[in-house]
Amino acid sequence: MANLNIVPFVSVDNMMKLVLHLGPARVMTEIARYIEEDFRRWESFDKTPRIASHSEVGVIELMPTSDGRMYGFKYVNGHPKNTKEGLQTVTAFGLLAEVDTGYPVLLTEMTILTALRTAAMSALAASHLAPKDAARMAMIGNGAQAEFQALAFQAICGISEVRLYDIDPTATAKCARNLAGSGLRVTACASAEEAMEGAAIITTCTADKQLATILTDNMVGPGVHINAVGGDCPGKTELHRDILLRSAIFVEYPPQTRIEGEIQQLDPDHPVTELWQVITGQAQGRMDSRQITLFDSVGFAIEDFSALRYVHDQLRTLPYSEPLDMIADPDDPRDLYGMLLRAEAKAA
């Protein structure tokens, strides 16, 4: 077997090339399809809440999962204070491996890929939960995730308009500028209330670590779909508790969402619906046109698995990886030390 030592690596540069080659809309649409496929076989996955290492300023997490054939994990940090230092709040990379051998088959940057899969997941959820013919989305929080959300909802849910609001007007201006060529009608708004005017979908995507109340109860009318994305962790919420009590709540993986999501504000036995059951038809999505639906997004390992699987499949035909000499591969597997000796002899 040749090149057992090599693991294909997708750098940030190659991930950008891959996304630009296919187009972000197509990539997010296809990742949503991969997520949907994996959610349909939810019960075949190993599931565990993420393994977090908390510090005073942030968190570093490992998110592993496996479908019995492939194993994937993501390394991801969350450091809200990083932005002020010119660093990303969230950076990530991920790995896919064969369960049968334990050998890695893909290492990839996942900062961009996480942004894509998060937006794909939100739009996939909304395609089951949002009012039919929703055309207008309020986008509250216009940071790194905002454009991805807007474009995923355009591609997957068919929205035609986004209304932007951020406490920092320069973030809104950045977002509006980046979406200028998208075909979306984009309106910069001066308040969250203004952004929500006539919106059938409300996406909140802010990054404060403190308990915040981006939306209060009186701001939310009947029939809307709320897509609460925010940078999730214990102590971090975006919605007033009263909104939650009026909403039908949909989550990815309850044991994780109860710790990290909006529903950390509710009783631990408050009823929620698992999104995979909506996708398989075992549970109902939106009931009627006056119901408030809420996707309490926190991001789950299976979505990263789907995204890794997607990138791995793309590399069958696309050249956007480089070989990484990551696995020691002695001719005789028991002769690891001999590999060192032969390298020494060769160098001499």
Added chain:
Amino acid sequence: MANLNIVPFVSVDNMMKLVLHLGPARVMTEIARYIEEDFRRWESFDKTPRIASHSEVGVIELMPTSDGRMYGFKYVNGHPKNTKEGLQTVTAFGLLAEVDTGYPVLLTEMTILTALRTAAMSALAASHLAPKDAARMAMIGNGAQAEFQALAFQAICGISEVRLYDIDPTATAKCARNLAGSGLRVTACASAEEAMEGAAIITTCTADKQLATILTDNMVGPGVHINAVGGDCPGKTELHRDILLRSAIFVEYPPQTRIEGEIQQLDPDHPVTELWQVITGQAQGRMDSRQITLFDSVGFAIEDFSALRYVHDQLRTLPYSEPLDMIADPDDPRDLYGMLLRAEAKAA
């Protein structure tokens, strides 16, 4: 800040160059010192048993830890059947990151590095537990780890002789050949009993998944130190239970060793001594010359952390890494999507 996107990567090739440049004996001696330093501040580490994903043929594990300043984890698989397919039983890579930012600072192969740190750990334990002036070691199991063990015990404990035995004579021949220039007196033996003749230290390092009994009670005389390395997992042991009952048992991290180590054969409350307490002087090591001491080695995340820290420190002065474009680094951290647009404009 320049090059925020870059993570230094140590390939297999560069790890070999680093080890050959410094010499394996020096590397293992220095890693043992790093482990000793970290064991002395044991209580300052986040400790969690490894996170394992088991399948019928093997296991894939993540082993994270943090000292509050740095965070490290290792990816490692264990697939005993791999050898028959020309693959490594164990392959690994690891990462070191800053707790303050969550940004990775080192990605490295860890198959070779794990072999080095495992042997360094064994020799460090033996330096506290083995009889004084132990000169002869029996080495039962002559696979990928064997030479590293022999050389670490030579460098750190001052042994001058190894007696080799493996059920596969070609493994013994391979090991003897690789150790020919080491300065150790090397004897190939036809049985475990023969290998153990006059040995003050007995190292077992076999890789069967089944419950095996490499050593039976009558084979082990008073006063020896047993270094039970084996490929550890639930259901995998090397020593007869009666040996354990006669031994003073030393372990790395009891919650993990009780699941994976030799002591899985004993009652869950069977007394064991934590090695870090021996190193700090809080607990006694060897009591007298007739005591049988047993290091029930399973490998713990802090040892990998020490090894990662060592490699990271070496890269301050040695050139054995390459830059990996792994972290998305937009000029404005909130403008991840704009980074894509600018890459597109640049390519056009």
